[in-house]
Amino acid sequence: MELEAAKMIGAGLAAIALAGAGVGIGLIFGNYLSGAMRNPSAAQKQFPNLLLGFALAEATGLFGLVVALIILFAF
Amino acid sequence: MATNPMHQFNVYKIGPEIKINGIDLSFTNASLFMLISGIFISLFLLLGTKDRKIVPGKFQLISEMLYNFISKMISDTAGKKAKPYFSFIFSLFIFVLFCNMVGMLPYSFTVTSHIIVTLAFAMFIFIGVTILGFVIHGFKYLKIFVPSGVPMVLLPIIMIIEIISYLSRPVSLSVRLFANMMAGHTMLKVFGGFVISLGLVAGWLPLTFSVALTGLEILVAFLQAYVFAILTCIYLNDALNLHH
Numbered sequence: 547m548e549l550e551a552a553k554m555i556g557a558g559l560a561a562i563a564l565a566g567a568g569v570g571i572g573l574i575f576g577n578y579l580s581g582a583m584r585n586p587s588a589a590q591k592q593f594p595n596l597l598l599g600f601a602l603a604e605a606t607g608l609f610g611l612v613v614a615l616i617i618l619f620a621f
Numbered sequence: 622m623a624t625n626p627m628h629q630f631n632v633y634k635i636g637p638e639i640k641i642n643g644i645d646l647s648f649t650n651a652s653l654f655m656l657i658s659g660i661f662i663s664l665f666l667l668l669g670t671k672d673r674k675i676v677p678g679k680f681q682l683i684s685e686m687l688y689n690f691i692s693k694m695i696s697d698t699a700g701k702k703a704k705p706y707f708s709f710i711f712s713l714f715i716f717v718l719f720c721n722m723v724g725m726l727p728y729s730f731t732v733t734s735h736i737i738v739t740l741a742f743a744m745f746i747f748i749g750v751t752i753l754g755f756v757i758h759g760f761k762y763l764k765i766f767v768p769s770g771v772p773m774v775l776l777p778i779i780m781i782i783e784i785i786s787y788l789s790r791p792v793s794l795s796v797r798l799f800a801n802m803m804a805g806h807t808m809l810k811v812f813g814g815f816v817i818s819l820g821l822v823a824g825w826l827p828l829t830f831s832v833a834l835t836g837l838e839i840l841v842a843f844l845q846a847y848v849f850a851i852l853t854c855i856y857l858n859d860a861l862n863l864h865h
Contacts, residue, residue: 594694594851601801601848605793608800615803619627 553617560614567607574599626810630734630803651738654730658719687715694851699858706857713742714850721802721842725835733845734802736795743795746853754860765859794852801845805838 578596582589634647669684677685691711695703717733724731732738754762766783767776812834815827 594697597844598848598851601797601844605797605800608804609796611804612796612800615807 553621557614557617560610560617563610563613564607567604567610570603570606571600574603626807626814629730629806629810632735650730651732651735654723654732655720658716658723658732661723662715662719687711691850695854698851698854700862702861703854703857710850710853710857713746713853714846717742717798717849718843718846721846722839724802724806725839725842731802731806733798734806736799739795739799740791742798742849743791746794746856747791750856750860753857754863757861758863762860762863764863790856794849798845798849801841805834805841809834809838 574596578589578592581592632649632651634649635653636648639646639648665680666684669680672678673681688711691714692707695707695710699706720732723729724734754765758764766780766787768779768783771779809831812827812831816824816831819827
């Protein structure tokens with residue numbers, strides 16, 4: 547296989563990591579919403595935790611994206 | 622120039638080349654935009670604290686809100702003992718925030734989209750927090766690697782995992798900010814390229830998407846500065862209040 551083609555395939559495979567980030571962010575916001583519906587008075591206090599969880603979940607997917615970009619542009 | 626979405630991250634020299642002992646210290650566009658962020662921060666906070674009134678004006682209101690926001694965040698996550706580190710966390714937060722926000726202006730340069738900048742921040746925090754922990758608790762600080770209530774059989778494995786997770790803190794802290802900023806700006810450029818290539822016929826579709834993405838990016842710029850500051854607070858909390 548040619549090197550260029552292998553790089554493209556590898557970058558595509560690395561970008562699959564973003565699927566996990568999508569699932570994670572969906573879970574966080576979904577659970578926050580269902581919790582907030584049950585107990586709206588406690589929702590405001592947990593908002594910083596929501597943002598923190600969102601950022602942590604998104605970061606794991608972006609690590610995959612960084613690997614893809616390193617494969618494409620750094621090698 | 623417009624075809625490559627990675628072109629916006631190029632660092633180039635402005636003015637003459639300065640070399641001291643073989644280390645390149647030339648003034649680049651990255652340094653220029655750090656300077657611009659610094660000037661913006663100083664202007665904003667100077668205007669906010671110039672004439673202090675009981676009924677605050679616009680700038681004073683925003684500065685007071687920022688102060689209260691960071692102060693509350695520190696006391697919520699790291700407790701009373703972290704109060705002396707307020708000025709450090711405030712300057713860290715506001716610098717990262719302004720670098721991200723200045724980067725959102727068209728034709729500007731995002732300083733935080735370079736891993737060397739964020740890694741320098743993260744290593745500074747990591748080394749500082751570790752030294753702080755050892756100074757306050759002495760060798761008892763090593764208890765951070767031994768969580769309480771773990772069976773003896775599992776302890777060696779848990780300890781190895783804890784040490785690895787402790788050592789990966791600077792990496793995850795820096796890569797999170799860098800990857801978010803770089804991915805966002807690359808995405809904006811890619812959609813901007815779609816607008817040009819589709820032309821007048823179908824170009825309005827990616828254009829509307831691009832506007833929405835810019836809004837999302839401004840949210841992410843604030844959120845990542847917030848997360849950077851709050852994770853610093855959490856690490857500080859581990860070093861100050863050793864409870865396991």
